[in-house]
Amino acid sequence: MKLATLPGAPDVGALSVVDEEAAAQAGADMLLGVTDGRLAMWRPDGHETPLCVDFDGGQLGYRLAADRVRHERLVRAVGKISDNGMLVDATAGLGRDAALLARAGWQVTMLERQPVLQALLADGLARSRELAGRMALVNKDSVAWLTEHPRVAEVVYLDPMFPERDKSAAIKKELLWLQWLCGSDSAASEALLLQAAMTAARRRVVVKRPLRAPPLAGHTPASSLTGKTVRFDIYPCHPAWQPRSSRGGNG
Template identity: 40%
Template sequence: MFAVRKMLHQAAPEFPAVLAAGGGQAERARDLARRLQLPLLPIGAEFTAMPAGKVVLFVEPDGLALQYTGMGAPGPVRVAFEGGDMLHRRRTGGARLLGKAVGHGKKTVLHVLDATAGLGRDAFMLADIGCRVRLCERELLLAELLRDALDRAALARDPQLRAAVQSLQLFASDSTALDAGQLDGLDVIYLDPMFPQRSKSAAVKKEMAIFQALLQHTVPSDADRLLSWALQQDVARIVVKRPLRAPHLGAVLPSHSVVGKTVRFDVHVRRKLA
C-alpha cells in the first residue's frame, strides 16, 4: 500500500484517468485508456490517496463507474437502466409528464433526440414508452458509461428492458456537430441543461460532484447556444427541462409548459406532429 501511495505521489498522474479494479479488468482498462487517450493508473491505486476533486474511470467486474478522488470522496457513479431507481420510475409512471411534453401518443412512433443525455434516465424513460431516442453526450466519459449500460441492458433477462434499449442509439458527440443524416427524421429535440439540485440525498450529491469535475469548463451560455441551435432544426417541437421557478432558457418564451412538482417542461411547438 505504501508503495502505491508513494508512486502516485512521485508520478503526479494526470486526470481523468482509467483504473482497473483488479487483474481481471486490466485488459479492458488498457483498451479504454488507449481509445480515450487517458492515463492508466496502476492496479491497486487508492482513490483517497489521489489529489482531491479529480475523476477516475473505474473498470469493475460488473461494468464501468466514475469515481471522485480524495479523502471523503463520495462513492462511484454508474449508469444502470436495470437498477432499482429506473424500475421505480417505470412502475410509478415517471415518464408521464415527459411523455406529454414530447407529444407521446400524437404519432405512432416518435423520434426524439436527447441532446444532453447525461446519465440517460430521461432517454430511457422515453424509449420505455415507445419512442425511438438518439442520445447525444459530448463528455466522453459519460458516453462510455452510457455505452456500457446499453450493452449490459441488452443482455438483461427483462424483455421490456431489452426492448427499450433497442430503441436507444448513442452518439458520443456534441449534438450541434451531428450531420444531416444523423438528424434526419427527428420529431423532437429534448434539452436538459444541468441545474443545481436541491435534493440532499447522497446519490444526488455524488452525481453532482462528478458532473462539476467533468464539466468545469462548461459555461451557462452553452445552454442558450444549444437552444438557439435546436430552434433552427427541422423538428416539430423542442422541449426544455427546467427547475420549477427558473427563468425560461435563453429568455425565449415557450408555446406552453408541462408542470410537475419540482420541474417543468417548456415546450416550443413548431408544427403538428404527424
C-alpha cells in the first residue's frame, strides 16, 4: 500500500503531497491528513467516511455509556479491578477496546508501533476530554516492552490481526485498511506475543479471537467468554496453571 500525507499531518515516513489530486496522481492508495479538526485516513478517490480515533464517542457511541460498559464481554473477561488497576492493551489498533476498558475504570497503557495508528491514537488522546487521563500511549514493539516489564499490570489484553469474515461493509473497510497497514502475524510471532504477555501480567491474559478461530499460538485457554462473532480467551497467570498446546506436544 502506498500512503501519502497532507500538510499538517505528522511525519510517518510517507510521501508528502499538497492535496488529494496530487495524491491520486502519485498513485497513493491512502491519504493521511486533518479533516474536521481530526487526524484521519481515507482513500483519495473513495467515498468512505475517513477513519479517525474518537475516544469520547464516535463509533463507540452508546457502548461507552456508564450503565452499559460493565455488561461488555471484554470488561467481564478482564475481571474486577484490584491492586493498581493497570491494564496493558498490547495490540492497541484504533483504541476502541482500550476506551471501553478505561471507561470501566482501568488505567490502560496502549502499545502500538505502527506509525500511522500511533499518530491516530495520539490525536485521539489529545482531543479526548473524558478518557485521556485513564489512557497512556507507548510507541514501542509489544513483545519487547512486555518482556522488559515483568508483572507490570494486572491484565494484558491482546487482539492480534486475524482475517475478518464479517460481511458488514464498514467493518470490511476498516479491517482492510488495518491489514494494509499492519499485515498479519506469523504463528511464531503470535507465540512470542503470548509468552511476553504472560510475563507482564500478574493476574491474567485475555485474548480476543474470532468465534471459530483456533486459540492464539495453539495454546488452549483456561476458559472463554463467547459472543455471536468473537470470544475472549482467558489465560490465568498463577503458577498452578500453565497454557498447554492444542496442537499436541509441548510447542
